[in-house]
Amino acid sequence: MFLRHRISISFALLVLFAGKSAFASQRWVSVTTSHFEMYTTNSEKQAIRALQVFEQVRYFFLQNSKNKQVPEGRVRIIAFSSEKDYKPYRLNSGAFAYYLPSRERDYIVMQDIETDHHQTAVHEYTHLVVEHAKMQLPIWLNEGLADLYSSLEPHGQQAMVGRPLPSRIGTLREQKWMDWNTLFAVGHDSPFYNEREKMSIFYAQSWALTHMLALSPAYMPKFSQFLLTMANGTSTPEALQHVYGKTVLEISKDVALYVQQTSLRAALYNLTLSQADLNARVTELSDFQINLALADLLASRKETRLEARRRLLALANQNPQSSEAEESLGYLAWQEDNGPEARKHLSLAVERGSKNSRMIYDLAGLEQAGGAAPQAVIDLLQKVIAQQPNHNDARIFLAQLETERGHYESALAAIATIHTVQPEQAFRFFSVAAYSQANLQHLEEAKSLAERALQYAKTPAERGQIEQLLESLSRASHPVTLAANPDIGKETQSADHLLAPSEPLPTLLKRSQGLPRVLGRTKAFECGQGVFRLHLQVGSREMVFGMGNPQDVLVRNVKDLQWSCGPLSPREVTVVYEPTATAQLDGTISELIF
Numbered sequence: 001m002f003l004r005h006r007i008s009i010s011f012a013l014l015v016l017f018a019g020k021s022a023f024a025s026q027r028w029v030s031v032t033t034s035h036f037e038m039y040t041t042n043s044e045k046q047a048i049r050a051l052q053v054f055e056q057v058r059y060f061f062l063q064n065s066k067n068k069q070v071p072e073g074r075v076r077i078i079a080f081s082s083e084k085d086y087k088p089y090r091l092n093s094g095a096f097a098y099y100l101p102s103r104e105r106d107y108i109v110m111q112d113i114e115t116d117h118h119q120t121a122v123h124e125y126t127h128l129v130v131e132h133a134k135m136q137l138p139i140w141l142n143e144g145l146a147d148l149y150s151s152l153e154p155h156g157q158q159a160m161v162g163r164p165l166p167s168r169i170g171t172l173r174e175q176k177w178m179d180w181n182t183l184f185a186v187g188h189d190s191p192f193y194n195e196r197e198k199m200s201i202f203y204a205q206s207w208a209l210t211h212m213l214a215l216s217p218a219y220m221p222k223f224s225q226f227l228l229t230m231a232n233g234t235s236t237p238e239a240l241q242h243v244y245g246k247t248v249l250e251i252s253k254d255v256a257l258y259v260q261q262t263s264l265r266a267a268l269y270n271l272t273l274s275q276a277d278l279n280a281r282v283t284e285l286s287d288f289q290i291n292l293a294l295a296d297l298l299a300s301r302k303e304t305r306l307e308a309r310r311r312l313l314a315l316a317n318q319n320p321q322s323s324e325a326e327e328s329l330g331y332l333a334w335q336e337d338n339g340p341e342a343r344k345h346l347s348l349a350v351e352r353g354s355k356n357s358r359m360i361y362d363l364a365g366l367e368q369a370g371g372a373a374p375q376a377v378i379d380l381l382q383k384v385i386a387q388q389p390n391h392n393d394a395r396i397f398l399a400q401l402e403t404e405r406g407h408y409e410s411a412l413a414a415i416a417t418i419h420t421v422q423p424e425q426a427f428r429f430f431s432v433a434a435y436s437q438a439n440l441q442h443l444e445e446a447k448s449l450a451e452r453a454l455q456y457a458k459t460p461a462e463r464g465q466i467e468q469l470l471e472s473l474s475r476a477s478h479p480v481t482l483a484a485n486p487d488i489g490k491e492t493q494s495a496d497h498l499l500a501p502s503e504p505l506p507t508l509l510k511r512s513q514g515l516p517r518v519l520g521r522t523k524a525f526e527c528g529q530g531v532f533r534l535h536l537q538v539g540s541r542e543m544v545f546g547m548g549n550p551q552d553v554l555v556r557n558v559k560d561l562q563w564s565c566g567p568l569s570p571r572e573v574t575v576v577y578e579p580t581a582t583a584q585l586d587g588t589i590s591e592l593i594f
Contacts, residue, residue, distance in 0.1 A: 026085075028285040032074070034277045039285060039293050040079035042113050047079065048280045050113040050121065055277050056154045057122050060161075061129050064269055073358075075128065077121075078297055079110045086111040089297060092194050096120050099127040102300035103362070104331045106131075109297065119165075123150035134556070135231045136572060136594045139186050139193060143203055144210025154271055162215050162266030171204035172259050178205055180252050184236040187521075187570055209251070212258045215265045219244065233561070233571065233594065291315060292324055299332040302539060308332060323354035330359070337516055339370055350380070357388040364397065369515055374401050385414075392418050392425060399432045408436040424556070426456035434469060447473045461552040515578060515590055518543065521570040525563055532563075534589060536575060545577055547589040556593045 031038045031047040036054050040047050054077070080086040089109060091098040097110040097120045108124045110117070126146040130137060137145075151163040178192070178201055186192045192202040213219045213226060222243050229239040237248050244251070258264075285293075292315055299308035309332060316325040330345035346363040354360070364380040378401055384394040395414050402411035411432060421429045430453035438446035450469050457463040520538035527533075532550050536543045547553050555561045573594050577587030 026081075028290045030283045030285050030289075032281045032283075033279065035074055036077060037074045038077040038079055038113075039290060040077075040113065041081045041085070042079055044282050046113050048282075049115070050079070050118065051077075051280055052278050053118050053154075054121065054125060055273060056159065056271060057125055057149075057152055059273050059277070060149075060152060060159050060269060060271055061126075063271075073105065075106045075108060075125075076293070077108045077110065078293065079113045081112050083111055089294070091301075093196050097124050099124040099131070100297070100300050101128075101131055102296075102331070103334055104296070104327075104359075107297060107300060119150040122152055123147060126150065134593075135227070136233070137227075137230055138184060138236060139188065140183055140202070140206040140236070141210060141227075141230060144206035145214075147203065147207040148210050148214055151266075157270060157272050159269050159271040160266050161269065162211065162264065164211075164264050165207060167200075168204040168207045169259065171200045172208060175201045175204075178202060180205075180248050181237070184248075205255075208259050209255050211264065212255055215267060216258060217265070218254075235569075288315065288319060288322075292328060296328050296331075299328065299335065305332060305336065321352055323349040323352040323356075326352065327354060327356060327359050330363075334362075334366070337518065339366055339516065342366055343370055350383075355387060357384045357391060357394075360384050360387075361391065361394050361397075364394070365515075368401075374405060377401060389417070392421060392429075396421075396425060396428050396432065399436070400428070403432050403436055403439075406439075408439045411436045412440075423456065427453055427458065427462060430456065431466065434466075438469065438473060443473050458556075459552050459554050460549075462554075515576050516587070517574050517576045517591075517593075519572065519574045521572055522568040523570070524567050525565055527563070527565040533585070534575070535568075536573070537570070543575075543586040544584065545575055545587050545589045546585045553589050554591045556591065561592075561594075 026041045028039060028041055029044060029047070031040065031044065031051055033051045033055055035058055036051050038047050038051055054075075078089070080089075086109075090111075091100075091109075096117065097108065100107040100109060106128055108121065108128065110121060110124075113121070123146040126149045127142065130142055130145065147165060147168065149161060151161060151165060153160045153163065183192070183202060183205055186202060192198045214223050226239060226243045229243055230236070234242065240246055240248065240251055246254075291311065295308050295311035295315065297308075298304040298311065309329075312325055312329050312332065316322065316329060319325055326345045326349040330342045330349060333339075333341035333345060343363065343366050346359060346366065349356070350360060350363065360380055361384045364377050364384070367380065368374075368377045378398060381394050381398040381401070384391050385398070388394070395418055399411040399414040402408070402414060415429060415433060418429065430449050434446050434449035434453055437443075437449060447470065450466050450473065454463065454466045454470070457466055518536070518538055520536040520543065522534070523537045523542060524535040525533070526535065526544075532547045534545045534547065536545065550563050571594070573592055575587075575589055576591035576593065577589050579587045
C-alpha cells in the first residue's frame, strides 16, 4: 500500500513538472476588474479590452433582466493564446470556448481573446447568467439565447442586440435543416451537441427560432411569457401552442420565411457603467498559482478529475503550508460526494490560515452533515461572520443551531443585523425567529413572525408546521415551552422558567445545510403501494432516491410540479438528499432544484 502511494505521488509530480515545462516560457498574468478575473498568456492590452466587454455585458444583463440574477463573486476566465495550449482543457472538438460551473466558482475557458472572438465570450457568459437565474431551459433555447446575446455591441451609452450572425445565416442557406422535434429533444450527449459536423445546423436553427421569438414584431410581445413557460418544464411544442397558439409546423414555416428577409430587427438598450467597473489591475502569476488554477479547472469536469487529483496532490506536497491546495482537494472530494475526505482537506485549509469565508461556510455545512459537535460548527460560522458580517446564510444557520440548543436569545442576536433576506432564505429566517420569540414568551412577536414565515412556506409540511405554531400561540394563556419540531404545539410542564426543546429543529428547517447533493437527469418515477422512488441518471450511473409523500418534497424553480409514474423525459435536476444505509436506495430526497 505504501509503495502504491509513493508511485502515485511520483507520477503526479511528473505530470506537474511536465505541465510546468510546457508553460515555463510563457508569462501568465492575472487581470482583474470589479466582477471578473482573467488568467491569461495574452497581452495585457488584449486582456483588459476583453474584460471591459465582459463588464459591459454583465451590466446589460443586470439592467435589463427582471430577476437581476448575475454572479456576485468574480468569474474566473482562463484565456489561452493558442489552440495547442487550449487543447488539453477543451470540452469537445467543437468548443472554442465554454462555461463551466463548479462548487467553488464559475469558469469561462477560451482558446484565445482575439477581438473577432469576443462574441464567443459573450455567448458563454450568457450561459452563466441563465444558470444563475436558475432557468432550466432546453439546450436549443439556452444556446439560442447565448447566440442572440453574443451579438451585443456597445455603442457609447447604448448597446445593440440582434445583429444577424453571418455564420448562422450561411449554415441555414447551405445545409439541410433538422427536423424541429429532433432539435427540441437534443440533449447533452447528442451528436448534434458534440460533433463538429452536426453542431452547426443545430446552433443555426436554434439561433433563428430564438431571434424570431425574441425580436420579431409578431412574437416579441409574448417572449417573456414563453421563457417562463419553458422554465416551468413545459415541452417546447406545448409551450409554442400555449403561448402563441401555433403548432410546430406553423412555427417552422414562419422561421423559414423569417430568415429569408433582407433585414432582421435588432434592439437598442441603454448602457452606462462607472469608470471603476472598467478599471483593471494586472499582476504576475507564480508557477504555483497558474498550476493550481489549471488543476482546479480540470477538477470541475468528471472526465479530468483523476488528472486534477494527481496535480493537486503534487502541489500540496510541494507546498505543505498552503491552504489553497487543501481547499482545492476538499472541493474536489466534495464534487465526488466524498464528505469525510472533503472535511479533512477543508479543515486543514482552515488550520493553515485560510480566510476564504465561502469555503469555511461550506465546511460548516459539511461538518454538521457529518455529525460534528454543534460547538465545532458554531465556531466555523462565527469565523465566517467575523470576516463577512453581512453573510446572511451563516447568520441564519447559526441561529438555527442556537435554537436547537435552547439558546434563544443567542439565536435572535445572530440574526438581529439582518434587515432584508432573499426569498430562498425567508422561510428559515422567519421560522427560526418565530420559534425563538415563542420560547422567550414574546407571543405577539412570535405570531407576527410566524405569519411572515407562512407567506414563504413552499411545501405542505412547512405550512402545516407554522399553522400548528400559530394555533398554539393563539390559545396560549400561560407561559409554555414550544419545541421547534414536528410536534410543535405541545405544552410542557413548568410555568416559572423555559426548558430547552426536547427535540432538535425539524429536518425541513435544516435541510439545505451541508446535505449531499447530486446533479443528474430524471429517468423514471417509481410509485405504487405507498412507495415513491425517483431514478436519476448521473453520468453513466443510475441513482435511486426514495421520498415519503411527494407533495412534501421542497421543489425549487418549478411551480406545481406534477408527478407521473413510469419513465420520465430527461430533465436536469439537483437532488439534495439524506444518505441511507440500504442497498436499494442512494438516499431520501430533501430537495429538488430544477
